[in-house]
Amino acid sequence: MTRISSFRYEVSGLEFPSLQTVSPELERATVDRARVGDQQALADIYDWYMPRVYRYAVARLGNTVEAEDLTEEVFLRMLGAIGDFRWRDVPFSAWLFRIAHNAIATHFRRAAQRGGPTTAIPEDLIDGRHDIEAAIEQQITIEEVRRAAQLLPDAQREVIALRFAVGLSIADTARVLGKREGNVKALQHKAVAKLQKMLVPEKDGVRPRVQ
Amino acid sequence: MTDDFERALADCVELVRAGRRSIDDCVRLYPQFGERLRLALLTVIGVQKAYEGVAPRPEFAERARERFLVATGQRLQEAMDIEPSPTFFASARVRFLMAAQRMGLAQRASASHRHVPFVAAHFRALAGSMAAVAVFLGAGTYTVASADDSLPGDWQYPVKLQTERVRLALTFSDDARRDVRLDIAEERAEEIEQLAERGRRITPGVIDRLVDQTAPLVEAAEKGELDTGEAARLREIAQRQKQVLAQVAGAVEPETQEKLTEAVQLSRQAVEVSARITANDPQRPPQVVTASVELTPTPSPSPTATQTSPATPDATASPGTPAGPATPVPATPVEGLIVGEEPVVTRDSIKLVPLSSGRVRMTIPAPEHGWSIVREPGQSTPELVRITNDPAILGSHGSSLLVISTLTGDMYWYVNFNGRLDEVQMRVTRNGKVFVADEDVVRATYGDLAKVPLIVLDSIEVIQDPTPTPSPAATPTAGP
Numbered sequence: 001m002t003r004i005s006s007f008r009y010e011v012s013g014l015e016f017p018s019l020q021t022v023s024p025e026l027e028r029a030t031v032d033r034a035r036v037g038d039q040q041a042l043a044d045i046y047d048w049y050m051p052r053v054y055r056y057a058v059a060r061l062g063n064t065v066e067a068e069d070l071t072e073e074v075f076l077r078m079l080g081a082i083g084d085f086r087w088r089d090v091p092f093s094a095w096l097f098r099i100a101h102n103a104i105a106t107h108f109r110r111a112a113q114r115g116g117p118t119t120a121i122p123e124d125l126i127d128g129r130h131d132i133e134a135a136i137e138q139q140i141t142i143e144e145v146r147r148a149a150q151l152l153p154d155a156q157r158e159v160i161a162l163r164f165a166v167g168l169s170i171a172d173t174a175r176v177l178g179k180r181e182g183n184v185k186a187l188q189h190k191a192v193a194k195l196q197k198m199l200v201p202e203k204d205g206v207r208p209r210v211q
Numbered sequence: 212m213t214d215d216f217e218r219a220l221a222d223c224v225e226l227v228r229a230g231r232r233s234i235d236d237c238v239r240l241y242p243q244f245g246e247r248l249r250l251a252l253l254t255v256i257g258v259q260k261a262y263e264g265v266a267p268r269p270e271f272a273e274r275a276r277e278r279f280l281v282a283t284g285q286r287l288q289e290a291m292d293i294e295p296s297p298t299f300f301a302s303a304r305v306r307f308l309m310a311a312q313r314m315g316l317a318q319r320a321s322a323s324h325r326h327v328p329f330v331a332a333h334f335r336a337l338a339g340s341m342a343a344v345a346v347f348l349g350a351g352t353y354t355v356a357s358a359d360d361s362l363p364g365d366w367q368y369p370v371k372l373q374t375e376r377v378r379l380a381l382t383f384s385d386d387a388r389r390d391v392r393l394d395i396a397e398e399r400a401e402e403i404e405q406l407a408e409r410g411r412r413i414t415p416g417v418i419d420r421l422v423d424q425t426a427p428l429v430e431a432a433e434k435g436e437l438d439t440g441e442a443a444r445l446r447e448i449a450q451r452q453k454q455v456l457a458q459v460a461g462a463v464e465p466e467t468q469e470k471l472t473e474a475v476q477l478s479r480q481a482v483e484v485s486a487r488i489t490a491n492d493p494q495r496p497p498q499v500v501t502a503s504v505e506l507t508p509t510p511s512p513s514p515t516a517t518q519t520s521p522a523t524p525d526a527t528a529s530p531g532t533p534a535g536p537a538t539p540v541p542a543t544p545v546e547g548l549i550v551g552e553e554p555v556v557t558r559d560s561i562k563l564v565p566l567s568s569g570r571v572r573m574t575i576p577a578p579e580h581g582w583s584i585v586r587e588p589g590q591s592t593p594e595l596v597r598i599t600n601d602p603a604i605l606g607s608h609g610s611s612l613l614v615i616s617t618l619t620g621d622m623y624w625y626v627n628f629n630g631r632l633d634e635v636q637m638r639v640t641r642n643g644k645v646f647v648a649d650e651d652v653v654r655a656t657y658g659d660l661a662k663v664p665l666i667v668l669d670s671i672e673v674i675q676d677p678t679p680t681p682s683p684a685a686t687p688t689a690g691p
Binding site for chain 2 (some may be wrong): 037039040042043046047050051054055058059064068071072075076079141142144145160163164165167169170182185186188189192193195196199200
């Protein structure tokens with residue numbers, strides 16, 4: 001029980017971090033305006049989703065420089081495609097992250113063709129804090145999560161990125177990945193179990209450091 | 212068992228994330244998984260919290276957003292080039308109704324005691340519902356295009372300003388940035404002109420923007436960062452600004468007056484510095500300086516004569532010396548060319564003698580200052596009076612030729628400036644309106660050489676045509 005209470009302390013609060021979203025009604029109205037080319041609506045969509053797309057790109061690529069490029073590419077692709085977006089197919093967020101998912105697939109394919117490593121380990125991964133050493137002692141850092149996620153199979157890493165970096169529902173994650181919901185649940189479970197092993201303190205109360 | 216745990220975990224993540232259950236609630240909901248479920252949920256929260264710390268660099272976020280906005284603008288432009296949306300006309304109508312509504316509300320606010328007519332109230336209600344329809348139809352399709360024409364106070368004006376900021380942000384070379392800044396400074400002048408034309412209020416903010424967006428150009432000019440082409444453009448824009456500001460000077464509210472004075476000062480500074488740059492460039496071609504300041508006629512003591520004065524009459528007049536001739540303006544055109552023998556007035560140390568011919572009357576430098584009239588043989592009343600300060604006309608730096616129409620009072624000054632022959636349109640009649648050269652430009656460009664032309668310009672008086680005709684040039688003068 002000791003280790004659980006200590007971990008409870010470490011995550012400093014048991015609520016999920018809030019995922020900044022807008023009301024479905026506003027999103028729908030805005031997307032509809034964007035579909036006919038309203039620049040302000042497109043700008044609103046960009047503002048709402050850009051941080052999440054970026055976070056998704058970081059989660060998938062583990063590299064902030066490539067994540068920036070990819071984020072821009074996703075929105076340009078969105079611009080080219082939004083006229084064809086239809087509500088009856090998927091929710092907007094699932095549609096957008098499907099674009100992101102495809103962009104990343106293209107990115108990996110190109111990187112593989114070039115033969116270079118796709119995820120260089122950066123020193124500047126942002127975690128919002130300056131005192132990294134102290135922060136690591138207190139809670140799971142993005143650097144640890146990133147390193148741990150790199151050890152997951154790609155399918156699991158993708159689910160983690162969409163579920164926990166972006167905040168999509170199981171259903172939307174399944175839509176983005178073109179998988180069944182049950183499949184996503186299974187991948188989520190396996191991924192969480194592995195991350196837990198790597199990130200959560202063992203019996204002696206010391207959290208293993210992911211190398 | 213594994214499948215059950217997967218489902219339990221998936222359910223609990225959703226429940227906890229939605230704030231509908233705590234982790235403890237979930238563990239109680241699935242007692243068979245106990246601490247295993249608790250740890251998994253804690254892992255999920257930890258991972259999600261870690262990801263939440265990931266944020267794009269502010270510099271990246273800002274630049275990427277601007278690039279995106281430009282891309283949206285380009286896409287919009289492409290779309291419009293191909294086929295205008297059928298909703299365009301509907302939305303244009305809605306915009307009109309919304310503007311009407313806003314005006315109605317403003318009027319109501321300013322005169323709340325007034326009875327609002329039944330029809331007007333319904334009109335506003337209609338406009339409101341049309342606005343809702345506009346959103347549905349996609350009225351925003353043309354936001355950028357119509358924002359380009361918007362004025363301060365319009366609902367689309369912020370879009371226009373944002374588009375300008377984006378243009379600037381996306382322009383990287385200093386040259387190109389200056390071009391954009393020049394465009395923007397010109398746009399501000401045009402907006403003020405249009406606000407005035409439509410009788411709309413000119414707020415201090417409107418003038419402020421003009422100052423804010425002109426000042427960097429003046430600064431660049433003073434640092435010598437503008438090439439001659441850019442300086443020439445700045446000069447034109449600043450001249451226009453000056454003129455626009457002069458036009459609205461009488462109409463602005465007291466709170467705006469101070470800003471206006473500041474703006475006029477800045478525009479004058481811009482004119483001067485840019486004129487200096489263009490004049491002194493050894494590589495520059497000969498130039499034409501156009502008359503840009505509209506002359507406002509002042510009431511004349513004689514019903515048949517119009518006495519005119521330049522926009523800045525105090526700039527050339529020495530204290531104590533009258534700007535005009537001592538004798539009253541004759542009510543009828545003068546036959547021949549009459550030049551006074553004795554100086555009637557001295558200005559800037561130059562003795563002046565009167566000259567009358569046709570419909571014009573003016574003062575010109577006395578012969579002792581080296582200026583002489585070029586006589587036109589065989590004409591009692593010449594169409595043009597020519598005055599020059601050099602027998603070998605325009606052959607060397609500083610030599611000048613003034614040409615004045617005896618019909619309209621229009622005046623052109625040709626001057627050899629460092630070997631180039633410039634034409635300065637000192638006074639021009641266009642569509643019945645009289646425009647004179649911007650004195651700041653003329654002085655900054657030609658320095659002391661401009662002294663005599665400005666004095667002569669200042670003294671020109673034209674006898675009004677007694678019979679009203681639209682074009683004075685088409686009316687023949689009296690006499691043979």
